[in-house]
Amino acid sequence: DSGVTQTPKHLITATGQRVTLRCSPRSGDLSVYWYQQSLDQGLQFLIQYYNGEERAKGNILERFSAQQFPDLHSELNLSSLELGDSALYFCASSVVSMNTEAFFGQGTRLTVV
Amino acid sequence: GIQVEQSPPDLILQEGANSTLRCNFSDSVNNLQWFHQNPWGQLINLFYIPSGTKQNGRLSATTVATERYSLLYISSSQTTDSGVYFCAVPEETSGSRLTFGEGTQLTVNP
Numbered sequence: 181d182s183g184v185t186q187t188p189k190h191l192i193t194a195t196g197q198r199v200t201l202r203c204s205p206r207s208g209d210l211s212v213y214w215y216q217q218s219l220d221q222g223l224q225f226l227i228q229y230y231n232g233e234e235r236a237k238g239n240i241l242e243r244f245s246a247q248q249f250p251d252l253h254s255e256l257n258l259s260s261l262e263l264g265d266s267a268l269y270f271c272a273s274s275v276v277s278m279n280t281e282a283f284f285g286q287g288t289r290l291t292v293v
Numbered sequence: 294g295i296q297v298e299q300s301p302p303d304l305i306l307q308e309g310a311n312s313t314l315r316c317n318f319s320d321s322v323n324n325l326q327w328f329h330q331n332p333w334g335q336l337i338n339l340f341y342i343p344s345g346t347k348q349n350g351r352l353s354a355t356t357v358a359t360e361r362y363s364l365l366y367i368s369s370s371q372t373t374d375s376g377v378y379f380c381a382v383p384e385e386t387s388g389s390r391l392t393f394g395e396g397t398q399l400t401v402n403p
Contacts, residue, residue: 182338213390217334223379225390236389268334277388279323284336 183207186271186285194293198259201288205252205273211235212254213274213282214246218267229254230276261292294384295320299394306370306401314365314397316380323383325356325363326391330377339365339378370401 183206193199205212214226225238229248240246243261248254258265268289274282296319306312316325327339340347340354342363347354351370356363367374377398381391 222395223381223393225384225392228389238390270336272391278383278391279388281324281326281338281341282391283338284328286335289334 182283182285184271184273184283184285186269186288188288189286190289190291192291192293193261195261195263197261197292198257199261199290201256201258201269201271201290203254203256203271203273203285205254205271206283209273209275209283210252211274211276211278212248212252213272213278214240214254214256215270215272215284216267217270217287218264221267223270226256258290263292266290266292295322295382295392297380297382297392297394299378299380299397301397302395303398304400306399308370308372308401308403310370310401311366311368312370312399314367314378314399316363316365316394318361318363318380318382320361322358322361323388325358326381327354327363327365328379328381329374330379330396332376336379367399370399372401372403375399375401 185204210231226240228236268287272284298317324343329337344358353366377396381393384390
C-alpha cells in the first residue's frame, strides 16, 4: 500500500458526461500530481498542486480541471467526455517536489462509452 | 525536456532466469525511480536511487548519474515479476513532474 488513495477504482460513463476523480495523498505530502495513462500514450503528466496552489501544468486538456483542497486532497474533473478520454488516471504525491520520492495511487480506470 | 529511453522494450524469460533492464536519460537528474506496473495496473515503487546501488531481495538497481544511466537487475525471476517496468526522472531542477520512459514489458513463463 503506497498510502495514496484514489476513488473510484473503476468508472464507466457516457460521452458528453462529467466525472470527478478523487485523491488523498500520503500523510505529510504537500504535492499532488495527476497522470493519464492511455494505451498508446504512456504515462502523461497532467498537473501538479502544491499546498493548495497549482504549481505546474502538463498536457492537460481545457475540458479537464483540478484543485487541491485545504485538507490536501485533490480532485480531477473531466467534462464533455470523449471516447479518447478512456484511460487509467493516476494520482501521485510527494513531500514537496519530484526531487523526493513519489508514490502513486492504484489509479482510476475510466471507460467512456 | 528530458528524454528517457528504456531497453529492451520487451523481454520474455523462463522462471529462474536473470535479467538486466536499462534506462538512459538525456540530462543531469537529482533522482531516479524504478516502478513495476503489475497486470492490474498498479504502479509499485521499486527503488528511489539518485546514484549508487541498492538491493531489495531479488531486485537491485544501480544508477551512474555521471554517465546518465540506470540498471535494474532481476535475479531468479518469478511469474509474479511479470508486468511493465518503468524508470522515471524529474523533468527539471524544480522537480515539477516525473518523466517516464516507455517501459520494458517483462513476461516470465513458468
